[in-house]
Amino acid sequence: MGYKYFTLKITLRLALIAMTMLAMVYTWLQGDYLLTTVNLALLTVIQAVLLVRYIDKFQRDIAFFFRSVKSDDFSMQAQQGAFEELTQAMQEVGDHVGSVKRKLADQNNYFQHVVEQLPVGLLAFNHSGKVQLINAAAADLLQARISDIEECDQLSPGLSQQLKQLAVSQQEVVTLHSNHETLLVSLKASLLKRENEELKLVSLQNIKGELERNEINTWQKLISVLTHEIMNSVAPITSLSGTIKGYFLNKEDGKSKDASQLDNGTIRKTVDGLEIINKRSEGLTSFVEDYRRLSVLPKPQKEAIVLKSLFEDVANLHKRELEEFGILMKIQETKLHVMADKTQLEQVLINLVKNAVYALDTSNDQKRIRLSALKSENQIDILVTDNGKGITDELIDKIFVPFFTTREGGSGIGLSLCRQIMNNHGGSIQVRSELRGDTVFTLRLPQ
Numbered sequence: 001m002g003y004k005y006f007t008l009k010i011t012l013r014l015a016l017i018a019m020t021m022l023a024m025v026y027t028w029l030q031g032d033y034l035l036t037t038v039n040l041a042l043l044t045v046i047q048a049v050l051l052v053r054y055i056d057k058f059q060r061d062i063a064f065f066f067r068s069v070k071s072d073d074f075s076m077q078a079q080q081g082a083f084e085e086l087t088q089a090m091q092e093v094g095d096h097v098g099s100v101k102r103k104l105a106d107q108n109n110y111f112q113h114v115v116e117q118l119p120v121g122l123l124a125f126n127h128s129g130k131v132q133l134i135n136a137a138a139a140d141l142l143q144a145r146i147s148d149i150e151e152c153d154q155l156s157p158g159l160s161q162q163l164k165q166l167a168v169s170q171q172e173v174v175t176l177h178s179n180h181e182t183l184l185v186s187l188k189a190s191l192l193k194r195e196n197e198e199l200k201l202v203s204l205q206n207i208k209g210e211l212e213r214n215e216i217n218t219w220q221k222l223i224s225v226l227t228h229e230i231m232n233s234v235a236p237i238t239s240l241s242g243t244i245k246g247y248f249l250n251k252e253d254g255k256s257k258d259a260s261q262l263d264n265g266t267i268r269k270t271v272d273g274l275e276i277i278n279k280r281s282e283g284l285t286s287f288v289e290d291y292r293r294l295s296v297l298p299k300p301q302k303e304a305i306v307l308k309s310l311f312e313d314v315a316n317l318h319k320r321e322l323e324e325f326g327i328l329m330k331i332q333e334t335k336l337h338v339m340a341d342k343t344q345l346e347q348v349l350i351n352l353v354k355n356a357v358y359a360l361d362t363s364n365d366q367k368r369i370r371l372s373a374l375k376s377e378n379q380i381d382i383l384v385t386d387n388g389k390g391i392t393d394e395l396i397d398k399i400f401v402p403f404f405t406t407r408e409g410g411s412g413i414g415l416s417l418c419r420q421i422m423n424n425h426g427g428s429i430q431v432r433s434e435l436r437g438d439t440v441f442t443l444r445l446p447q
Helices: 002-030 034-071 084-117 136-142 149-154 159-165 208-247 264-295 307-317 319-324 342-360 414-424
Strands: 121-125 131-134 171-178 181-194 197-206 303-306 327-331 337-340 367-375 379-386 428-433 439-446
Touching: 002 034, 121 136, 131 136, 131 197, 136 197, 149 159, 159 171, 159 181, 159 197, 181 208, 208 264, 303 307, 303 342, 307 319, 307 327, 307 342, 307 367, 319 327, 337 342, 337 439, 342 367, 342 379, 342 414, 342 439, 414 428, 414 439
Parallel strands: 327 367
Antiparallel strands: 121 131, 121 197, 171 181, 181 197, 303 337, 367 379, 379 439, 428 439
16 A cells, blocks of 8 residues: 555656646747746756655665664664655564564573583684684683684693594594693584584583593493302312312311222212312313403404405304204395404404304294494494394393303303404494394494
8 A cells, every 4th residue: 555655656746747847848839938937947846856855765764774674773763754654564574673683692692601501611613723612611621711722732732733633523532631630531523604604613521530430330340240250160169179178187186188098989089079170270261361362452454344245254154053043144235345354343243143143042933133234424334133032121231241141151252352343443332122123233333
């Protein structure tokens, strides 16, 4: 409605100017109406000026609105102008934009407060090293609210370069000396864009306390298992050696018997006891040898490994065993390859397949093991899947503890060895399991 009113007024003004000009031309041609002609000319000029002012007023109202938006001053009221409906619409838009900006400012303040209170340090900087964001936790770790990443070198020489070269999703652990205390700080980077600028966001977290707690917990579990295994061997040896000693002592005075007092039965029982002691000693020696193998692992000699070929080698090694237990081995068709120590990675897969065979031993369903691989952005996952009896939640946290085993005659170092090999490759091993469902061991290797 307002737009039509504006158009009508412009049309009428132009029509009046045109009529005035026609009248002026007519009187001028008649020649006897000079004064009238001059007056009509003046009237035409006045109408033209009023039209220009009318349009100019409309333009000023629009310019006024956009200046208000630009200056974020939405307390200003748009003036009533030539185009009242547009003026009102502009005021409503201005109020809405102002409301949105106030909400954004409130959200920004909220997120700034949240970031400031986070226990994890956050540090964002641009390509030139200028710090755009640093929260209280990061300032505490770096001992200052730095404005340039180069200032980190005052705390730890070379730290700024480490931060700049830290790849996206890469995690590194650095040592910092803060307030006469040595800290182990985990660094992880991601990229974000703000306006037209790319920023690197680095999280900093002191993991020393957590590592120490995990280390203590691991040692406690290891000591518990070692104590259990050693006592299982030492207790029978102690008991049996005391029994054998009793064969050679007089009950009355506790003195040694003469050779004439020893019969063949005593000698036979002594030999039998010594054989048992010898077997338990050999078992204890084997246990110590297993521990030595676990604690001394050679550095990986990495090479390019075609996974399909590796899967086939592992399957061939277990071919007889798989046929004996009626287990179907499936191998994924894949062209993926990884950089790893072939011997060590093959050993990991052998251990996992052996465990899968053991899990399927009592299964009545169609027994199957599957070797497959998946590729993501920065890593390759190797999956060993079986449909055996599964692992309970109670056991799943213990299976990687050295010497822990639920298998009769098992050493309990297989999965521990697998985890250590994967850690030495910069990767990890994970497991998820469902009772009477699939158990999946995932070997994660950096690409």
